Amino acid sequence: MALGNHNIVAMTIWRPDLAGRTGPKFRQIADAIGEAVAAGRLPRGARLPPQRELAYGLGVSLNTVSRAYADATERGFVAGEVGRGTYVREAGPLPPPEAEIASLARPLAGPIDFALNLPAPGEAAACLAETLRDLSGSNCLAALLDYQTEGALDHHAAAAADWLRRVGLASRGEEIVLATGAQHAILAALMATTRPGDVILSEALTYAPIKAIAHHLGLRLVPLAGGDGPLGPDALEAACARFSAKLLYCLPTLHTPTTRTMDAERRAAIADVARRRGLVLIEDDVFGFLPAERPLPLAAFAPERTIYVTSLSKSLAPGLRVGYLKAPAEHARALRAAVKLSSWMPPPLMAEIASRWIADGTADRLSDFQRREALARQATARAILPPGLVEADPGGFHLWLTLPPQWRAEMFRMEAQSRGVKVLVGGAFAVDGAESPNAVRLCLSHEASRARVEEGLVILAELVGDSGAAGANVL
Numbered sequence: 001m002a003l004g005n006h007n008i009v010a011m012t013i014w015r016p017d018l019a020g021r022t023g024p025k026f027r028q029i030a031d032a033i034g035e036a037v038a039a040g041r042l043p044r045g046a047r048l049p050p051q052r053e054l055a056y057g058l059g060v061s062l063n064t065v066s067r068a069y070a071d072a073t074e075r076g077f078v079a080g081e082v083g084r085g086t087y088v089r090e091a092g093p094l095p096p097p098e099a100e101i102a103s104l105a106r107p108l109a110g111p112i113d114f115a116l117n118l119p120a121p122g123e124a125a126a127c128l129a130e131t132l133r134d135l136s137g138s139n140c141l142a143a144l145l146d147y148q149t150e151g152a153l154d155h156h157a158a159a160a161a162d163w164l165r166r167v168g169l170a171s172r173g174e175e176i177v178l179a180t181g182a183q184h185a186i187l188a189a190l191m192a193t194t195r196p197g198d199v200i201l202s203e204a205l206t207y208a209p210i211k212a213i214a215h216h217l218g219l220r221l222v223p224l225a226g227g228d229g230p231l232g233p234d235a236l237e238a239a240c241a242r243f244s245a246k247l248l249y250c251l252p253t254l255h256t257p258t259t260r261t262m263d264a265e266r267r268a269a270i271a272d273v274a275r276r277r278g279l280v281l282i283e284d285d286v287f288g289f290l291p292a293e294r295p296l297p298l299a300a301f302a303p304e305r306t307i308y309v310t311s312l313s314k315s316l317a318p319g320l321r322v323g324y325l326k327a328p329a330e331h332a333r334a335l336r337a338a339v340k341l342s343s344w345m346p347p348p349l350m351a352e353i354a355s356r357w358i359a360d361g362t363a364d365r366l367s368d369f370q371r372r373e374a375l376a377r378q379a380t381a382r383a384i385l386p387p388g389l390v391e392a393d394p395g396g397f398h399l400w401l402t403l404p405p406q407w408r409a410e411m412f413r414m415e416a417q418s419r420g421v422k423v424l425v426g427g428a429f430a431v432d433g434a435e436s437p438n439a440v441r442l443c444l445s446h447e448a449s450r451a452r453v454e455e456g457l458v459i460l461a462e463l464v465g466d467s468g469a470a471g472a473n474v475l
């Protein structure tokens with residue numbers, strides 16, 4: 001990076017304000033740098049104080065300041081050149097301003113949140129600023145304030161088809177339906193294919209809101225046998241023999257909460273059972289963009305009966321509220337009707353932003369960032385958590401921590417919370433009638449910084465091995 005005319009004046013007076021901060025000193029300093037950059041107190045090009053001087057001024061070791069500067073560099077606030085010092089980045093997007101961090105609920109201090117399965121905040125806000133600038137000079141704003149025309153929807157369907165090719169799924173325009181995120185897509189899929197009283201099947205542990213959606217639609221959600229094991233053709237066959245089930249909702253890639261990915265052979269076997277039993281498949285693939293290598297979607301094994309669902313919430317940003325469905329034409333018609341009934345269409349402005357990002361490479365850049373973050377954060381987790389207890393994919397957002405017998409999941413959650421770390425208990429994912437596993441799900445992606453992920457993992461690793469605390473809680 002070129003370091004041009006640096007604003008040295010600001011730096012002769014700047015000192016990080018560490019009052020009220022907690023956690024390791026190096027993190028406090030890096031957080032203070034980030035906040036000062038975001039608020040403009042440290043302008044672009046400003047030079048940070050020499051490390052030795054700052055160490056002396058703050059009464060900390062030189063090593064602490066070096067770690068703080070390295071952390072701030074990794075987080076994209078500043079850049080350094082050997083022998084020339086460390087400067088606020090002059091080019092490229094800067095971290096979001098404080099207010100934005102707060103509104104995204106990704107604070108740089110306070111409880112560490114491993115409960116929410118959201119993407120890491122990267123450059124998406126800066127990309128949005130650029131796209132909004134472009135849009136403001138375009139002649140399509142009036143159209144974006146209207147209901148979408150068929151032409152606009154075709155244009156977005158083409159972008160969606162382009163995006164689905166990234167996971168190996170070929171589709172024709174008439175097979176694509178737009179929704180307002182994956183949650184809405186799943187609701188629309190169930191509205192389009194079921195009637196009150198129908199039995200639908202799912203893995204015993206599954207994406208929790210399905211339970212509420214099924215309840216609201218008057219559907220009977222039946223968990224497949226096999227506990228928290230991977231979805232198997234035998235269990236599916238047995239459930240089909242026992243219940244006259246209409247449909248299976250499943251998460252074949254990076255299953256939540258267990259992180260497992262079904263291999264190609266099993267996908268073929270599931271497709272085979274579904275075909276023989278006349279089952280509709282809803283494949284939720286919101287995490288499917290993450291693994292570097294993955295089997296083809298279930299939709300490629302049973303295209304005539306699979307409603308494939310994804311969204312941009314995990315790969316780009318959850319606030320985009322754009323979801324994509326791919327289904328055989330007969331289902332696609334019913335899906336379009338269900339989308340119209342429940343929301344008319346995804347917000348035109350958001351669909352336009354998504355299509356532009358897919359076309360101009362922004363979506364690839366942002367999702368690459370998520371992949372890199374996931375790999376780095378999972379590597380940290382492997383180094384910190386006891387290996388025998390963890391199930392994880394090296395490229396996934398979340399991991400599944402089975403607790404040793406001295407812990408009950410709910411107690412562990414409460415104790416972790418009291419130490420400043422939020423997790424979700426396995427029971428939250430259990431469909432009625434399925435067993436609640438003694439495990440917790442940790443999502444590593446939501447926190448703004450890798451350093452906070454590391455801090456939270458160290459706390460949990462200590463807790464897992466802390467039989468004393470578990471005993472104390474039983475009283």
Ligand SMILES: Cc1ncc(COP(=O)(O)O)c(C=O)c1O
Pocket residue numbers: 117180181182183184207251256284286310311312313318322323
């Ligand atoms: C497995 C799974 N499916 C669907 C969704 C819904 O995503 P969206 O934000 O696109 O509605 C989520 C969000 O957490 C999820 O984890």
